[in-house]
Amino acid sequence: MTTARQRRLGAELRKMREAAGLNAREAAAILGIDHTKISHMETARFGVSAERLRVLARTYGCADQEYVAALEAMATDRSKGWEQDYRETLPSFFLDLVELERRAKSLRTYQIAHLPGLTQTEDYARAIFELVYPPLTREEIEPRIAHRMRRAQVLDGDNAPTFSAVIHEAALRMRFGGAKLARRQLDHLLSVSERPNCILRVLTFEADGFAGSGQAVLLAGGPVPKLDTVHLDSAHGAILLDAETQLNSYRLLLAAMEERSLNQARSRDFIHKIAHAL
Numbered sequence: 001m002t003t004a005r006q007r008r009l010g011a012e013l014r015k016m017r018e019a020a021g022l023n024a025r026e027a028a029a030i031l032g033i034d035h036t037k038i039s040h041m042e043t044a045r046f047g048v049s050a051e052r053l054r055v056l057a058r059t060y061g062c063a064d065q066e067y068v069a070a071l072e073a074m075a076t077d078r079s080k081g082w083e084q085d086y087r088e089t090l091p092s093f094f095l096d097l098v099e100l101e102r103r104a105k106s107l108r109t110y111q112i113a114h115l116p117g118l119t120q121t122e123d124y125a126r127a128i129f130e131l132v133y134p135p136l137t138r139e140e141i142e143p144r145i146a147h148r149m150r151r152a153q154v155l156d157g158d159n160a161p162t163f164s165a166v167i168h169e170a171a172l173r174m175r176f177g178g179a180k181l182a183r184r185q186l187d188h189l190l191s192v193s194e195r196p197n198c199i200l201r202v203l204t205f206e207a208d209g210f211a212g213s214g215q216a217v218l219l220a221g222g223p224v225p226k227l228d229t230v231h232l233d234s235a236h237g238a239i240l241l242d243a244e245t246q247l248n249s250y251r252l253l254l255a256a257m258e259e260r261s262l263n264q265a266r267s268r269d270f271i272h273k274i275a276h277a278l
Contacts, residue, residue, distance in 0.1 A: 001087075002044040004096035004240060005103065008229070009074045010044040011242060013056060017042075020060040030059055048075045070223040082150065089143045093238035097218075098147075100229055100240075101154050101161075106221035108254050110166040110203075113174060114216070115185065118152050118163065119192045119200075124185040125149070127177035155198065161221070164199040166257045167267075172202065172274050179278045186275035193268055201261035202270045219250055 017027050017038070024042075028035035040046040048056075050072045057068045083098035101107060101118075109116050114128060125148045129141045136144070155163055167189075175182040193200040218231040230241040230250045241247070262270060 001092065003099055004229075005074060005099055006044040006047075008227070008240075008242060009048065009071060010042045012071055012227070013048070013053075014042040016057065016060040016062050019062075022060070027056075027059065031055065050076050064224075064226070067224050067226050070227055073223065074227075083147075086143060086147055090147060091237060094144075094147055096240065097231060097238060098151055100218075100220045100231060101151060103222075104161045104220040105223060106162045106164070108164045108219040108221070109217060110168075110254060110257050111171050111216050112168045113171055115167060115171055115189060116165045117148055118155055119165070119189050120148060120152070121181075121185050121188050122149055123181050124176055127181060131176070155192070155195065160197050162197050162199070164201075164258070166201045166203050166254070166261050169202060169204045169270075169274075172271060175278075183275050183278040186271055186278070190268060190271055190275070193264070193271070199264055200267055200271075201258060201264065202267040203257060203261045204270065207260045217250060217254070219247075219254060 017024070020027075022030075024038040025035045028038050031038075037046065041048050053072055053075050054068065057071075062068060081099060081102055083095040083102075086095060107118075114120075115124065117125075120128075122145055125145050126141065129136060129144050154160065172186065176185075189200070192198050216233045220229045220231060222228050225247075226244070228242070228247050228251075230246060232239040232241065241250075261267070
């Protein structure tokens with residue numbers, strides 16, 4: 001099974017070729033290879049060596065050396081992450097999300113009804129999974145919780161990505177699991193907000209309407225902006241977006257939401273106030 005990273009590399013090769021105005025047969029003719037190899041590389045059926053990738057970049061006239069170097073790193077890194085431990089127990093999009101998070105330089109998200117997964121306590125996560133419909137069995141819930149708790153470790157360590165979250169007041173006031181559990185979760189959220197690499201902002205009800213109110217979004221920053229990825233949650237699994245127009249739209253959307261949110265200090269005070277009232 002191919003990973004999201006492998007599929008993204010193939011997609012970037014296709015983008016480079018199309019930007020050069022070449023179809024697969026034309027590119028293959030220039031390179032002196034069968035056109036099916038181009039297709040296989042772009043659909044991640046075949047791997048790509050660093051040397052072949054540089055040849056492709058030159059053939060396609062790509063002069064962005066930083067971008068090409070980042071693609072080389074994607075092509076040559078064969079390391080497997082801990083998410084592979086869950087290959088037999090969880091749907092593949094759970095694994096794709098971990099791979100995206102642990103390789104990201106930055107993570108930006110906004111959440112309307114739930115607190116960000118990377119900030120959730122075990123009890124809060126369990127309360128959410130117990131509300132999934134159709135209902136999950138205990139055997140399905142427990143690995144999901146363990147997976148979510150392990151995901152949170154990405155925010156630790158010297159090479160942890162910067163994490164910026166806009167959280168709507170509605171998510172802060174939702175009492176998944178009852179008032180006591182909700183307060184413990186908010187206390188944990190406040191402790192996360194004190195980390196140097198974490199920025200939490202609250203979007204209050206007073207902000208009135210705002211764009212993007214109907215979905216939860218994660219923007220994972222790649223080694224270069226061209227390799228950023230948007231992750232969207234849906235009832236049917238994850239959706240990954242990487243077209244430049246899509247990335248720009250979500251960058252603007254996140255910036256607009258951050259602009260309308262309380263600053264970090266006022267956000268912490270606001271969370272304290274809600275937690276104290278529970």
